[in-house]
Amino acid sequence: MKNTPDGSSPSVHALLADGTTVRVRQVLPEDHAAVLQMYERLSPESLRLRFFSAGSSRNGQRAADEVCTGGRPGERALLAEAGGGIAGLAEYHADPALPARAEVALAVADAWHGRGVGTLLLEHLVDAARSDGLEALTAEALSENYPVLRVFADLGLPLTRRFDGPEVHVTVRLSQDEGYLAALDTRGRTADVASMRPLLRPQSVAVIGAGRRPGSVGRAILRNLRAGGFTGRVHAVNPHAHVIEHIPCHAAVPDLPEAPELAVVAVPAAAVPSVAEECGRFGVRALLVVTSGLDAPQAAALRTACRRYGMRLAGPNCLGLANTEEGVRLDATFAARSPLPGTAGVAAQSGGVGIALLSGLSRLGIGVSSFVSLGDKYDVSGNDLLQWWESDGRTGLAVLHLESFGNPRAFSRTARRVGRRMPVLTVDAGRSEAGRRAAASHTAAAATPTMTRQALFAQAGIIATRSIGELLDAMALLHSQPLPGGNSVVVVTNAGGAGVLAADACSEAGLNVQPPEPRLAAELAAVLPDGAAVGNPVDATAAVSEQELRACLDRLAAHRDVDAVLGVFVPTALAAATGDDLTRALTHGPDRAPVTTAAVLLEQPTRVELLAAEGHGTVPAFSDPQDAARALAYAAGYAKWRARPQAEAAEPPDADTGGARAEVVSWLAGHPEGGWPDPAVCARILGHYGIPQIAWEWVHGEDAAVAAARRLAGPRGRVVLKAYWPGLVHKSAEGALRLGLQGDDEVRAAYRDLAGRFRDRLSGVVVQPQVSSVLELVAGVVQDEVFGPLVLFGQGGTATEVLADHAARLAPLTPYDVDDLLTAPRCARLLSGGPGIAPVDLGALEGLLLRLSRMACDLPQLVEADLNPVVACPDGVTALDARIRLAPRRAHDPYLRRLR
Structure with a gap:
C-alpha cells in the first residue's frame, strides 16, 4: 500500500x-x-x-x-x-x-x-x-x-x-459537490455532539487535585460544583485529605467508586500526563485540564493519552466550563460567580475575556446556556462548540473569542450553517497589522493575517466586533430586538444637539439616515408639538409629552421605509413637571416589530442596559450614540448576510484543470525546491484558466527585441521591455522596466542597457505593447498555510504600495463573494466611471476573479499568483504583468472528518 x-x-x-x-x-x-x-x-x-x-x-x-x-x-x-x-x-x-x-x-x-x-x-x-x-x-x-x-x-x-x-x-x-459536503456536515455534527456529551452533560464529575487550601484552583472548582447544584455525582481526588467541601476524597483515580464521565484535572503540570493516563485506563470519557505551564513533552503525552483512550479534552490552561441547563447545572469553573442561566453560548480562549463576558451577560440578564474556556485548545475548539449550540435547543447567541484557528475552513462552513439559525459573534483581536501599509507590490505581502481573518468572518456571517464592550452592545441588541429589515434608521430626540450627534454616529457606522418621505413627515408633524423638526433626526423638542412621543414612534414603526428607530433622550424639567417619562414611550406601548428599537440615554451610568418593555421583552439603552449606532450597524450587516440565499461557488466553464496540473507537476519536477516560473510557464498556467493577458514575446538579444517590438506594436507604436531572472519580484525597484519605447533605436538601447546592468542574472526580456490606462487594478491569490487560498483585489500599479487599498475573500468564491470583492476597496467607486474614467467591464472583472479562485482551489502548489497591473476597460480586462510562485504541496481536504 x-x-x-x-x-x-x-x-x-x-x-x-x-x-x-x-x-x-x-x-x-x-x-x-x-x-x-x-x-x-x-x-x-x-x-x-x-x-x-x-x-x-x-x-x-x-x-x-x-x-x-x-x-x-x-x-x-x-x-x-x-x-x-x-x-x-x-x-x-x-x-x-x-x-x-x-x-x-x-x-x-x-x-x-x-x-x-x-x-x-x-x-x-x-x-x-x-x-x-x-x-x-x-x-x-x-x-x-x-x-x-x-x-x-x-x-x-x-x-x-x-x-x-x-x-x-x-x-x-x-x-466533491455540495451534496457530499452536506452529508459530511451531518455525520460530523452527529459524531461531534455525541462526543461532547460527557464534557457538557456528564452524569458524574471527579475533581483531581482538589486542594485543602481554600485558595486553590481545584478546591474552588469543587466548591462551585456544589454551590451550583450539579445534578450528578461529585467525587474528589486528593491523597492528603479525607473530606473537602463536604465531599469524601480518594487517594487516586483508581480508588474512585466509579469511572466519572468528566474528570477535572487541577494538578501540577508535571503530574498531568500520568493523571490523564490513569483517567483513560479507568474509563473516564472527558477531561477538563485547568493546569497551565505544560512543556512540549508533557503536552504531547496529554494529547496521546486523550487520543488513545478516546477522551475529549478542554484546555489545558483554562478557566473551566459550565452548563446552566436545569437538568445539569454544571459549574466546573473557578470563576468568582456562577454564570446566570440564559441563552448565550460562550467559548473563549482567554480566561480573562471569559470572565468579562460571563459578568457582562449576567449583568444584562442575557445569561449563558453553556460556557467553555478553551485555553490552549489542544482538542475541543470553537467548531465543536458551534455544533453543540446548534443542537442543544437552548442557545440563541453564539459568542466566540478565538486567538487561533485549527481548521478555519471547517470552522467557516460550520459558522455559515449555524449563522442561519442564530447570530455568531466574536471579538476581532490582534488587528494592529491592519494599520500597516503593504511594503511590497505582490499579493503575499498585501494579504495580512488580519485581512485573511476578516475575510473568513465576513464570508461566514460572523459579527466581528472590535472590543468586548462592542460585543456586549451587539449582544444586547440582538438578544432583545428583531433583526432590522435594512439599514435605514430614524433618530428621534427631545434635544436637538444630542440628536445631531446620534445622526452623525449612525451615518459614520454606515447606516442610512435619510429624511422621512413627505407623507410620513406630515404625519409626524401632526402629532408632535409646534416647532418640532420632522427631518432626520426628528427633533420632538423639549416640550414633547410622553403621549406625543409614543404617537410619533408608532407611526415610524408602521412605515415600510423605516428599519430601525433610535430614541435619544435627556431628562428635562418640563417632563419632570408633568410626570412624563419619555423612555417609557419607547418601552411601553404596542409591539413595534419588525422595526428594531433602541435608546440612547446620555445620563445612563452604564454603557448598555436592557430596559423592561411592556409585554414584549426588553429594549437596549446605550449611554453613547456611537455605541448604539455600531450595534445597529452590526445587526443590519448580519441581517443582510442572512437574507442572502445560500450560494455555491461559481465555476468558470472553460477551465482546463488537467492541463494546469500537468504544467505545475512538470515544472516542479525540474525545480523540486519551488520558486518563480519564467513568464512562459506563467502564461501557460494562466491560459489554462482563460485569464486574459496582454500579447508579449520572450526574447534574447537586441535584434530579437526589435523584431518583437515591430510585430507587437508596429513601426509607430510604443513598447515596454521587462528584464527577467528567477526570483525577481519588484521590477520597478530593481530598475528592470523600460517604458514608452518607440522605434528600433530606443528598443535596442533599452535592451542593451538591461543586458549591461544585469549581465549573468538576466534570463531573458519580455517585450509588450504599451497600454495607456487611467485605472490600474491588482488581482491575485495567495495560499495561506492555515486558511487556504485567498483571492485579493484592489488598486494596482505603483499605488498598491502606497494606498494598500485591497479587499480579500477566501476561495472558492460565490457570486456574493465576488460582488463584495468588487465593492469593498475604496477604488470601487471608480469602476462605475468618473471624471476622465470610463465605466469598466464589470462582467469581465467578475470572470477574472472567479478564474483566479478556481485556479487557487485546483492547484495547492500555487503559493502565490500576482496580476499587477490589471487594466480595466469598457470592453474587458487584461493583465499586463503576471507572476506565479510554486512550491511542492499536497492537496488537503479541510472537510474530511478528523480531530485536531
Missing part, C-alpha cells in the same frame, strides 16, 4: 457516530496478525456477505495476505483502530483496464457494526483516491447486504447501481 513520500504511515483520529474516537491509518505489513485476527473473529454470516461464500478461514487468510503486502502501486488500504484492535478495514485496487477507477472492499468487525466505522473509512478512502487521481470507486455486494449498500448510498456522492443476479455492482463518482 502507498505510504507518504518519507515512508511514514500517516494517521488521524476521528469520531464515530456515537462519539467514540478511532485512529485511521494506512495498513502496514506488520499489521498482518491483527488483520487476520479481525477476519477470524467475523461471524459466518459476516464472512459470507464479505466474500460471497460460506465462512472459510482461507478467505480471511488470503485477504490479510493481500492487504498487508505493502508497496504495490494503484492500491490503498486503511484501517480503523480502537480498543487495542482493528474495528474495520477498507481498501481499493486500481482497475488496469480503467486507470481512473478502483474497486473497493470493506470489512467491519462484528462488535463495531452500526457505529459508522465503514462510513468513516470510506470517507478517508475517497480522499486518498482523489489524491491518487481516481475519478470513481466501484464495489460489489450481495443484494441482501443492506448495511453495506446503505453505507455507499449515504456517502452523499453520485452513485449508480447495476443488479446482476444476486449481486449488486455499485459505482461511486468522486466529485
